[in-house]
Amino acid sequence: MPRALQPITIADLSAFTKNLRQDLQKRDDLPGHAAMLSMVAKAAGYQNYQHLRADQSPATAQTQTKQLDRALRVFEGGIMTRWPKQTSVQALCMWAFWAALPARTDLGEKDVNEILRAGHSFEDHALLRRSLIDHKLVTRTKDGKTYRRIERAPPSDAKALIKAAQRPS
DSSP, X not given: OOOOOOOOOOSOHHHHHHXXXXXXXXXXXXXXXXXXXXXXXXXXXXXXXXXXXXXXOHHHHHXXXXXXXXXXXXXXXXEEOSOOSSHHHHHHHHHHHHHHSOTTOEEEHHHHHHHHHHTBSSXXXXXXXXXXXXXXSEEEOTTSOEEEEOOOOOOHHHHHHHHHTOOOO
């Protein structure tokens, strides 16, 4: 049976290492696997390893994986070949176009259209442009002449999609 992955986010690495070091200094010998798992979980702010595992939501992780799989199916060779039916998958796909836009740069509509046309094959760049704005990945001025990518960290599924959907050079 394959081992289930337990992702962990450490908000403050300094406090984490300090807590872990304190737990290790209390011991005379090296801890075993289970003891080490518990120490890492405690240092991250959980009561023990079981508390960490219980805090993870397997349903959410499974849903994200399904959405990522669906999003990946609409890309072939880094080109989006069709518009997905589900809004959540559409939103995830927009991250690939967000990544193609230059950071901290004002772009004209023509420039944005050029980038979007290069990334899809179903001939509807206006749909993609509107979707980027609807999903709050891009802003535009009221007159619609200037577009700008909104700088924010992509979620984990979006990072995976951006990496997988990169067009070969």
